[in-house]
Amino acid sequence: MIIRIVKDEGPITGEQIAERLNLTRATLRPDLAILTMSGFLDARPRVGYFYSGKTGNQLLGEHIRKLTVKDYKSVPVVCQEETSVYDAICTMFLEDVGTLFVVKEGGFLVGVISRKDLLKSSMGNQDLQTIPVGVIMTRMPNIVTCRLQESLLDAAGKLIYNQVDSLPVVKEGSGRDQLEIVGRITKTTITKAFVELGEGSSV
């Protein structure tokens, strides 16, 4: 009944709802608290209650949308433009990652190399020890990045939409157009977050 009243007349104050139901405000308080906590109603100070219009599914989504890149990012594995393709492949195996980030002095992001890029270049009959990764990497500004404050959901959406396995987490550097790399978000990160949510142990 409360929901019906708020749906029809909202925004409406707690007092007014109580009046409609011939109850005191105090009697009604726990019910309003539950309906607000569970997300069916929204409350705004000095305005009153209004119907959120949210279904159970949407409420779950809200919980996920609160997770941020900052809390889930892992450490980026980097190399230089001059690193050979051969050494890059070795680093990838040693560090057990699927993507390397190419940086210049100061940790500024200049490129990205994926397992796919390395596989492609290793198929040609070239000497992998002499080709620098600078030749095969994806360069800025064609790199999809994310920020520390961004939601993990947005980062996951970028992974899917851009069909990449990994995003560098960047922040503004001191120079113009320079982005400092401070982390990475991968499909593994998202899969781990999914498992945590499923086990009810997320942040």
Place this chain on the structure above:
Amino acid sequence: MIIRIVKDEGPITGEQIAERLNLTRATLRPDLAILTMSGFLDARPRVGYFYSGKTGNQLLGEHIRKLTVKDYKSVPVVCQEETSVYDAICTMFLEDVGTLFVVKEGGFLVGVISRKDLLKSSMGNQDLQTIPVGVIMTRMPNIVTCRLQESLLDAAGKLIYNQVDSLPVVKEGSGRDQLEIVGRITKTTITKAFVELGEGSSV
């Protein structure tokens, strides 16, 4: 107030709750429906309402645990044991997947090849056109698999725990110890499911 009553006296019927509150069962019905729908109360026929003791986090976990492999799997990309490493790499690029499943006649799973396996073998100075994938693939029974009825959460846990990018979805074949491959679950699958949950559009 309803939650307090159910907490203290549950399991308790709707009639009994209505009595405690000096309300009719009909007046109470919408409130009980909301509290049950949102997961704060559980209801069992012929027993009554009891307090679920669940937080929002636990409810999200419960929702995730209901998703199954069957509803999320994608089509597996396969090759034969005799396929050359060179052709396997080409198939991987053409189909844009990170893992190939090796099958014999009838679609029975005999092996798995990852981008990592192919990268490793392409680093040696061998002729990729003459090496069959049967030589470098991971063989049964060392392949981690999942089933159609399994929860997506369990499959995601296997991806993380076993540090693999992809799981074949299998079902029992006609022969002894033979598993037919009917799909695949990858970290991309899980990332997509995560995005769907966050957008409130999941199954």
